[in-house]
Amino acid sequence: MASKTKNAKLEVASQLDAVDKEFQTFQILNEEGEVVNEKALPDLTDEQLQELMRRMVYTRILDQRSISLNRQGRLGFYAPTAGQEASQIASHFALEKEDFILPGYRDVPQVIWHGLPLSKAFLWSRGHYQGFENTAALNVLPPQIIIGAQYVQTAGVALGLKKKGEKAVAITYTGDGGTSQGDFYEGINFASAYQVPAIFVVQNNGFAISTPRHKQTAAKTLAQKAVAAGIPGIQVDGMDPLAVYVAVKDARERAINGEGPTLIETLTYRYGPHTMSGDDPTRYRTKELDSEWEKKDPLVRFRKYLENKGIWNEEMENAAIEQAKEEIKEAIKEADQAPKQKVSDLISIMSKELPSNLKEQYEIYKEKESK
């Protein structure tokens, strides 16, 4: 990048160029499912590779069913996930049960694979208090709606893990838009200052609702925001499950070995709208852009890779689809059986000891509800 400023004494453009050059996209599988980076291939068994594919297929079906349940009025808030399966599922696949997840509103799939029953996720979508009641026992926090807030909380959870001497990490997710928030910088800086075992994932799907990535920041990559915090930053092909898996697995190794946090930017795309609450993607995205990204689809790419290895076929895919449909049907039935939510329930779960003003309201509602 050449500077237009004529008489400046300091050469700033070369400094930025030098940083930009360091942030190349890490990829293992190309769009055709061919290995382009043999030495980075992870040692996953055939069974593990099949399981990763099964989970991505399941998640794609869950997205389709959730959209349709939302349209039928049977779900509340829903943020579509199709397109982001490699970023979400393959990053989770690199974790262990003892790791702690701090999701954003679009990250329900990771939380389900970490052990949250799907029926609970459905209840959360309906705003029911049982959705994420006591989930800290499963090492997951409720999905964060305040953009970026989970980054600060992750630094804190990771500091707790470090103080307890646990061999575990705290992982969190935000989007491209999230990296413009103060909380984003505070979170990565705090985590860096204390060298805590945290993994900060940025799922860069190109848009923050309708705001395109290029209007978000002049930084060439979002990964390089790590430089200011003094931590590693990696930009990875977020449609490539193997590359995402390796980036997170490496970050986890470093974290549990006391080498501190990592920031990982995954380049991805959401095929659907921002949420089911009414935005129309055709007003801010072109058909051409959509089809460019559809060619990079993580399921298509991974399917080709597995088929070429002779470890995936149509029958297995159909079985995964049927299993997903069956489990989703059961989970929504189960969610329907939850008790009708009362205002007193909502108040009582806010804190262990209610402050006097809430105690008062609690009593008022208890009284009303008893009639």
Ligand SMILES: Cc1ncc(C[n+]2csc(CCOP(=O)(O)OP(=O)(O)O)c2C)c(N)n1
């Ligand atoms: C602090 C804050 N500001 C604004 C909003 C409204 N809001 C909800 S989602 C969103 C865009 C986030 O985009 P991005 O971080 O790219 O995540 P994506 O939805 O694309 O996954 C905004 C501005 C919010 N929830 N919280």
Ligand SMILES: [Mg+2]
């Ligand atoms: Mg985004």
